[in-house]
Amino acid sequence: MDLSGHARARRSEVIDMCLRAPATLTFLIASLLAMTGCATATDTTGTSTAPTVSDGRSPTPDPTTPPGDGASDDSSPTPSAPPGAYVDYSDGLIEATTGTKALFFHASWCPQCRALDEALRAEGVPDGLTVFKVDYDSRTDLRQKYGVTLQTTIVFVDDAGEAISSTVLYDDPSVDSLVAAIP
Known part of the structure; x- marks a missing residue:
C-alpha cells in the first residue's frame, strides 16, 4: 500500500471510530472549538477586555470609544505599557x-x-x-x-x-x- 493509500485508510479508521463513539466526536469538536476560541480574552458579557499587566492592572485607562466608530477624541491618551511590564x-x-x-x-x-x-x-x-x-x-x-x-x-x-x-x-x-x- 502506498503512503497516500495508507493515509486514506487511517483517516477512514478515525472517521469510523468517531462515528461509533459520539462522545469521542463531541470531545474532539469541543477541543477544536476551545483551541480556536483562545484569541481574545472576553468578560462575562462577551466583550473583549483591555490588555492587562501581569499583576492584573490595566496599563492605561481603557478608551471609552471603540475604534472605527467614526468618533475621534484627540485629547484621549494613547494606550501604553510601562517599561518592565x-x-x-x-x-x-x-x-x-x-x-x-x-x-x-x-x-x-x-x-x-x-x-x-x-x-x-x-x-x-x-x-x-x-x-x-x-x-x-x-x-x-x-x-x-x-x-x-x-x-x-x-x-x-x-x-x-x-x-x-x-x-x-x-x-x-x-x-x-x-x-x-x-x-
Missing part, C-alpha cells in the same frame, strides 16, 4: 510604549509557551523591557510580518514596530534566556 498585545501599544520592547508569540496549547508565561509572571520582566504577549493562533498578520513560524518566538522591535532581532525560546523557555537574547 508583561501585557497582552493590542494594536498601537508598541508605538506608544517607551524602552526595549519584545513580542512573545504565545499559544495556550504550547507547554513551552505556558512555562515562559508562568516564569514571566512569577519572576517578573527585567527592568526597562516590555513584553507583549501575542496570540500565536489569531495574529497571523503579525506572524507573517515578523516571519514567525514557531510558538515561543521572541521578536525585539523598535519604537516603530520594526523587527530588530528575534529568537526562539522553545528549548529554554526562561526569563534568563529572554534576557540573554536582548539586543
Whole structure:
C-alpha cells in the first residue's frame, strides 16, 4: 500500500471510530472549538477586555470609544505599557510604549509557551523591557510580518514596530534566556 493509500485508510479508521463513539466526536469538536476560541480574552458579557499587566492592572485607562466608530477624541491618551511590564498585545501599544520592547508569540496549547508565561509572571520582566504577549493562533498578520513560524518566538522591535532581532525560546523557555537574547 502506498503512503497516500495508507493515509486514506487511517483517516477512514478515525472517521469510523468517531462515528461509533459520539462522545469521542463531541470531545474532539469541543477541543477544536476551545483551541480556536483562545484569541481574545472576553468578560462575562462577551466583550473583549483591555490588555492587562501581569499583576492584573490595566496599563492605561481603557478608551471609552471603540475604534472605527467614526468618533475621534484627540485629547484621549494613547494606550501604553510601562517599561518592565508583561501585557497582552493590542494594536498601537508598541508605538506608544517607551524602552526595549519584545513580542512573545504565545499559544495556550504550547507547554513551552505556558512555562515562559508562568516564569514571566512569577519572576517578573527585567527592568526597562516590555513584553507583549501575542496570540500565536489569531495574529497571523503579525506572524507573517515578523516571519514567525514557531510558538515561543521572541521578536525585539523598535519604537516603530520594526523587527530588530528575534529568537526562539522553545528549548529554554526562561526569563534568563529572554534576557540573554536582548539586543
